[in-house]
Amino acid sequence: MTLLTSPSPRCAIEALRGERTLRPLADTTTASGLRSVLEDGIYQILGTSKPPAPHVVRASSLRQNPQTTDISLSPLGRIRGVLVNQVLRLLSVGVKVERPFDEALLAWRLDAGTSELLTSLDRLDSDEMARLATDVTAHSITLIRSLGDVPARWLPRSSVRATQLLSGGSVILRDVIDLMVGSTSSPVASVALFDVTTSPLGEGAERTMRYHALVQTLRSSVVPLRTSTFSTATGEMWSLDVDAELLLRSANEVLSALESMTKSS
């Protein structure tokens, strides 16, 4: 007997939204429950005290144990990440990227104006700059080959920012989603989140995927369909369907991160 399995997607963008007929109805009720879970959890951690400065939780706060060192967070690693993200932004609007490093650098300089990372970049000597250019080009080529064309009708938007104030502004959840497709006003769940990392995928990447889904749910009050992450270091892509359990898990991870932050401060 011959068994036929469903064909694997040809590109990352195709895998992102999956089979149209299998999408569930848009969930617009879970967000308020998650907000209550977070508010209750924050009250247990902070009590009635108001911190002098708000605690800011980012995806990077969940990615790793504060005691470990992640080389992707070094200035060079961060510059590489920013430049690869610029390539993704250009690809999302159908720009043909032929010289990834040069084009990403031009776009970044225009966008950032002045920043600490740009200053670090300008301090690199020619050898370091050449190594960075080679590195960014290699990562970008992996991205360009794997991503595929982003259909314009999927409403792609890149570097989507979100900020959620909790507990009267004592805790701020900040997030940037590299690429988002789909509509929040559709009757079926259609929003897919796509994160690009230049590091190999690990446990931290999984937490980041969940965090993106959580913040997007809190921001729009609509649960996204799927959250994905793509590593330009390995060409691997992980994708998770978003449900209430995944979101609750992420809320608990946020609370754990907040607890560690308050203890360390």
Next chain:
Amino acid sequence: MTTLLHRRHTAPGLNELIESAPRERASLCDDHRRSLAARFRAIASVDHRRLDAWMVEQAGKSGGGFRWSPSTARRTLGNAALRRLTHETNLSMIEAVNDELMDQLLRAAAGHARRGTLAWWLAGISHAELGLVSAEAVNWATQLVEIARSLDFEWKVSSSDAYYDVARARTTLRGRRDLEIVRDDARVIVRLRSGSPGKSAGPGLRSDLTIETLAHPDGLAPARMIGIWPEAGVCLSVDGTMDDLRSGARDLVRTAVVQQRAKTSIAA
């Protein structure tokens, strides 16, 4: 008493804000306009003054000089692209933004763009940089179309911002507006904002309300002015009542005073 309302930004929440907009609206007559002009004239200024909600929110503090960037260009291009999309429904959002960019570049190539205009700036940047400008404008326009499509009411993209020149006071007021919803004969104005609303978001919204009313030929206030901060998932609104209009006018005058004081102290 003013009427600032705070809601989570959801489709039913936004529709409810529009639905519940008050039927009775205030209007500004010639006496109001004369009184406001007299107050602005009392704040002596050599230069021409330009005031908007952003300056009110910043308490009159002037930031660095304006410069074009993908973030400052996105609203102009994004709103224009959405306007184009409502007429040419076969276009995708990216195509509509690229068509707008192309129009700007053609204007510059034809020599119709003055130095410092958007077209002039766009003509001087590279292909990759134009791609980034396009990405920012697509983000803006997509956010706006998502909001518009979630409405149960007829909407249109505003054709321009509201401008009002205060008579003999060397002052121009600019009120921003992105979407207009007309139900019965009342209009509701929607403004899209970046970031999160700060403590001065209410005064900013009231200033926009006042300028919108002053710019109306009959001085009719909109039923409600709604500010949406999609990044934070929050909506704020103020009603077109006389109290809110007065409060908005006071904030604008106060901003002009603070600006004038800052200029005077620099000169001293």
